[in-house]
Amino acid sequence: MSLITLKKYLEYPNKKEEKDFCRFIDYLMNNITTITAISPSFISEKFNISKREAQKFLQHAVKTNFFEVEQQLICPKCAYTIDEITDPNNLPKETIVCEDCGLEFTPKKGDIFVIYKLSEEAKEVINKFFRNKGRQN
Ligand SMILES: [Zn+2]
Numbered sequence: 001m002s003l004i005t006l007k008k009y010l011e012y013p014n015k016k017e018e019k020d021f022c023r024f025i026d027y028l029m030n031n032i033t034t035i036t037a038i039s040p041s042f043i044s045e046k047f048n049i050s051k052r053e054a055q056k057f058l059q060h061a062v063k064t065n066f067f068e069v070e071q072q073l074i075c076p077k078c079a080y081t082i083d084e085i086t087d088p089n090n091l092p093k094e095t096i097v098c099e100d101c102g103l104e105f106t107p108k109k110g111d112i113f114v115i116y117k118l119s120e121e122a123k124e125v126i127n128k129f130f131r132n133k134g135r136q137n
Contacts, residue, residue, distance in 0.1 A: 037115035038067065058116050067116045074113045077103040081113075088112050 002116040043054035061067040073096075080100035085091070091107045098105075105111075116128075 037070075037117060039115065062116065065119050066122045068119045069117050070117065072113045073107055073116065074099060074111055075103055076105060076111050077101050085112055 016133055038058070040054040040058055041053050043049070043057055044051045049057075058067060058069075062069045071088055073082045073085050073091075074080070075082055075098040078098065078101040080098055082096060082098060091109070091112075093106070095104050095106050097103070
């Protein structure tokens with residue numbers, strides 16, 4: 001889904017999946033201040049699709065600049081966000097201490113939480129669309 005396709009979808013929602021997508025965007029816009037991150041499970045629930053399909057959707061959304069991806073190192077004990085990870089294959093080798101609960105641990109891939117966020121570009125496209133429709137959000 002590119003931003004251009006998104007614009008088209010928002011303007012001409014005729015097919016079922018396009019309507020679903022518009023509903024999803026509508027939902028995002030109405031909750032944009034409370035939604036800080038989007039997970040595959042979230043997409044899977046909203047669209048009523050499998051987690052695998054949701055994963056594919058998100059990967060595509062990142063590739064087309066609709067979403068941005070962020071990988072965070074989360075404390076395995078208290079879920080405190082310790083740091084943002086740029087390369088999950090190059091994790092710190094030394095022991096880390098969680099600032100929040102004091103747990104000492106060596107980061108593993110399982111401690112990385114991947115989150116998806118609407119990109120600034122996508123927000124602009126969506127905002128403009130709703131402004132043109134004379135809607136408040
Ligand atoms: Zn902790």
